[in-house]
Structure formats: structure tokens, C-alpha cells
Amino acid sequence: MPRTYEENPFTPTFGITPPLLVGRDAEIAAVRRSLTRGPGDPARAVLLTGARGTGKTVLLNALEDAASQQGWAVISETVQPGLVEVLTRTTLPMLRAALDPRATDSTLTSASATVFGIGGALTRQVSERHPAEPSLRDGLESLARIQADRGSGVFISLDEVHRHEIAQITPLFHAIQHCFRQGLPVAFVAAGLPSTVSRLLSDSVVTYLRRAERFALGTLPDALVRAALREPILRAGRSISPDALDRAADAVHGYPFLIQVVGFELWEVDPGTAHIGADAVDVALVRAVKTANRLVHEPALADLSDADRRFLAAMARIPGEPVRLADILERLGATRDHVNKYRARLIAAEIIEPAGRGLIRFAIPFLSEYLRSLGTEAAGSEDG
Ligand SMILES: Nc1ncnc2c1ncn2[C@@H]1O[C@H](COP(=O)(O)OP(=O)(O)OP(=O)(O)O)[C@@H](O)[C@H]1O
Ligand SMILES: [Mg+2]
Numbered sequence: 001m002p003r004t005y006e007e008n009p010f011t012p013t014f015g016i017t018p019p020l021l022v023g024r025d026a027e028i029a030a031v032r033r034s035l036t037r038g039p040g041d042p043a044r045a046v047l048l049t050g051a052r053g054t055g056k057t058v059l060l061n062a063l064e065d066a067a068s069q070q071g072w073a074v075i076s077e078t079v080q081p082g083l084v085e086v087l088t089r090t091t092l093p094m095l096r097a098a099l100d101p102r103a104t105d106s107t108l109t110s111a112s113a114t115v116f117g118i119g120g121a122l123t124r125q126v127s128e129r130h131p132a133e134p135s136l137r138d139g140l141e142s143l144a145r146i147q148a149d150r151g152s153g154v155f156i157s158l159d160e161v162h163r164h165e166i167a168q169i170t171p172l173f174h175a176i177q178h179c180f181r182q183g184l185p186v187a188f189v190a191a192g193l194p195s196t197v198s199r200l201l202s203d204s205v206v207t208y209l210r211r212a213e214r215f216a217l218g219t220l221p222d223a224l225v226r227a228a229l230r231e232p233i234l235r236a237g238r239s240i241s242p243d244a245l246d247r248a249a250d251a252v253h254g255y256p257f258l259i260q261v262v263g264f265e266l267w268e269v270d271p272g273t274a275h276i277g278a279d280a281v282d283v284a285l286v287r288a289v290k291t292a293n294r295l296v297h298e299p300a301l302a303d304l305s306d307a308d309r310r311f312l313a314a315m316a317r318i319p320g321e322p323v324r325l326a327d328i329l330e331r332l333g334a335t336r337d338h339v340n341k342y343r344a345r346l347i348a349a350e351i352i353e354p355a356g357r358g359l360i361r362f363a364i365p366f367l368s369e370y371l372r373s374l375g376t377e378a379a380g381s382e383d384g
Pocket of ligand 1: 011012013014015016017018019020021022023024050051052053054055056057058059228256257258259260
């Protein structure tokens with residue numbers, strides 16, 4: 001009689017912490033150290049870069065957990081319009097109210113008189129003594145001073161740093177710079193796609209960003225991919241043959257998101273059996289490709305025009321990466337203006353990225369393969 005095992009442990013969803021986060025120990029240790037070492041430590045400001053699905057968000061989450069375990073107040077935000085306003089008016093006042101022993105007498109201001117403390121654990125009446133809204137800079141500084149007195153600090157994590165919204169968060173960068181200069185306990189980690197972060201650096205007026213520690217998330221080594229597939233399966237009470245593990249790990253090509261997709265599909269082939277054998281791998285991989293296409297590639301292309309797609313299809317057919325714009329121009333039989341226009345559009349859409357003068361590359365792992373498979377299907381159906 002088939003027994004049921006625990007639920008599928010894998011997490012083929014963006015932003016969801018995997019059952020085993022592999023290959024990030026050094027980054028987590030560096031940030032942990034920086035919190036205890038003091039304001040001069042380079043890892044007090046970190047820029048995390050990586051293509052889609054390489055694990056930026058889940059690493060940010062792990063770093064936030066580490067900071068929180070060390071008693072730091074954590075501010076976790078995604079860059080979006082109005083962020084500075086939210087920080088200034090809500091997040092910082094709430095944290096100050098929750099953490100300042102003298103909160104009711106402090107310079108807190110809030111739209112409402114009641115501020116809910118962290119986790120709803122404490123609710124505190126805050127008198128509106130200073131109705132003028134403190135600036136973000138002052139707000140962050142006073143929170144950092146409260147935390148300094150308590151022997152900890154303020155950890156700020158910023159996800160999805162996109163260039164067109166950078167102007168929006170400039171006040172935050174300045175506020176952090178101000179605190180760094182005051183020697184206050186503030187740490188900062190921002191995550192984004194490689195191209196957006198490098199443009200952020202070249203445009204940046206705040207010098208600490210240029211000196212920031214860089215964590216570039218790329219592909220994971222095979223041994224770690226194997227561990228990330230194997231351990232969760234064993235922990236959940238099943239086993240996997242060495243052969244199945246080899247083939248599944250090969251198919252992942254080191255891409256963190258695919259670990260979860262392949263693991264998930266391997267588990268699902270025959271969830272009633274204790275052992276996952278090599279015969280499950282073929283079925284799982286076919287499904288994994290479909291799942292990855294549905295979750296990554298189809299959404300990435302969904303809003304593009306036909307001309308965008310033609311540009312990408314041409315690009316995918318040119319062997320090797322980076323791809324020369326001149327080759328795309330030739331293949332499309334298009335004008336230079338046309339190619340430049342679509343280059344700019346697709347960079348803005350984060351589908352491709354600049355890779356040096358006259359060169360571009362895909363910003364999404366396996367997108368090129370996906371586009372070629374579409375071409376083949378289309379060609380196949382025309383033939384048939
Ligand atoms: N080191 C890792 N070990 C195992 N699984 C991982 C690892 N890093 C990420 N994953 C898994 O990969 C998937 C994508 O991770 P995440 O959402 O953090 O990517 P991202 O870089 O933030 O993507 P995006 O650019 O789309 O925001 C998640 O399912 C996550 O659990
Ligand atoms: Mg993310």
C-alpha cells in the first residue's frame with residue numbers, strides 16, 4: 001500500500017526560501033561579522049547582483065534573519081514609488097515607537113496617535129508632541145541612535161533596485177550615507193539585476209555605494225546543486241538513486257531556480273514511493289522545462305510586441321554570447337535605428353543587458369534556449 005510522505009519540500013516559487021539554501025554561507029557570514037565589527041566594516045554596505053532566479057530575494061531574506069537574530073531592527077523593502085514616504089511616515093516611526101524606551105516622550109510623529117509595535121506584540125500610545133514630519137534622514141538617524149544605545153543597529157534591505165526608480169530612493173541613499181558618516185550602526189544591502197546595479201553605481205552620488213561589498217550570484221557548483229536536491233528529499237523521508245541525482249543535477253546547470261523546479265517535479269512523479277529512481281528523471285525533466293517556461297520565460301515575454309519578439313528570436317539564433325548588435329542587424333535586415341530602438345526597449349524590460357560596446361546578452365537564464373525551442377516548434381508545425 002502506498003504510504004504518503006511529507007509534502008513536497010521544494011519551492012519552485014520566486015522569493016520563497018528553499019528547503020536548503022546552498023552556497024551562501026560566506027555571504028551570510030560576512031554580513032554577520034560586519035554587524036559585530038562596527039561601522040568601518042566593508043560588508044556594512046552590500047550590493048547583491050544576479051540574473052532572475054539566482055536567489056537574490058531569498059539571500060536578502062536570510063541576511064535579514066541573521067541581522068534580526070543579532071538583535072538588529074530590520075527594515076525590509078522593495079523599491080517602489082512612494083517608498084521614501086512610507087519609510088519616513090510609517091516604518092521608521094513604528095520602529096522607534098517599538099524600540100525606544102522613551103517613545104512617548106520622543107520626537108515621534110505619526111498621522112495617527114496609535115502606533116503598533118513590531119509583530120503586534122506591543123501597542124503604544126504615542127503623543128503627538130512634534131507634529132512636524134521629521135525627514136527621512138532625521139528619522140533614520142534617531143532610530144540608529146536608539147539602537148546604538150541598545151547595543152545593536154538598523155539593518156536595511158532593499159530588493160528590486162531598478163534604475164527608473166532610483167531617483168525615488170536617492171533620499172534613502174543620502175540618509176544612509178549620513179548615518180555612516182556619523183558612525184552610527186546602520187547596515188545596508190540592496191539587490192538588483194547586474195546591469196541596473198552597475199548603472200546605479202556609475203550614476204551614484206553617494207560614495208559608499210561604490211565602495212560597497214559586491215556579492216555576484218551566479219551559477220552554483222555541481223556539488224552544491226546535488227546537496228540542495230538530495231538533502232530535502234532525505235529529510236522528508238525518501239531517497240534518491242545516485243544515478244537519478246546525477247542526471248537531475250546536470251539538468252539544473254547550476255541555476256538556483258531550476259533546483260527547486262527539478263526537485264519539485266522529481267518528487268511529484270510518484271509521490272507514493274519511498275525511492276526516487278532514474279526512471280523518474282525523464283518524466284520530471286520534461287515537466288520541469290514546462291514549469292520553468294511557464295514561470296520564467298512566458299511571463300518575461302508576455303508584454304512584448306511582435307517586433308520585440310522578432311529581435312529576440314534573431315538574437316537567440318546567433319551562436320555564442322554576448323551577441324553582436326551588428327549580427328542582429330544583419331539577420332533582421334533592419335536599420336541601425338531599428339536595432340538601437342529595440343535594444344533600448346528590451347534592456348528597459350530587463351530581457352537583455354548591455355555586454356560592452358555593440359554587444360548584448362540575455363538577462364534571463366535559458367531564455368535563449370527557450371526562444372530557440374519556440375522557433376523549432378513553429379518551424380515544425382509549419383512543416384507538418
Ligand atoms: N542558494 C539556493 N539554494 C537553493 N535554492 C535556491 C537558492 N537560491 C535561490 N533558490 C531558489 O530559487 C528560486 C528563485 O530565488 P529568488 O526568488 O530569490 O530569485 P531572485 O534572484 O530574487 O529572482 P528575481 O530576479 O526574479 O527577483 C526560489 O525558489 C528559491 O527558493
Ligand atoms: Mg527577487
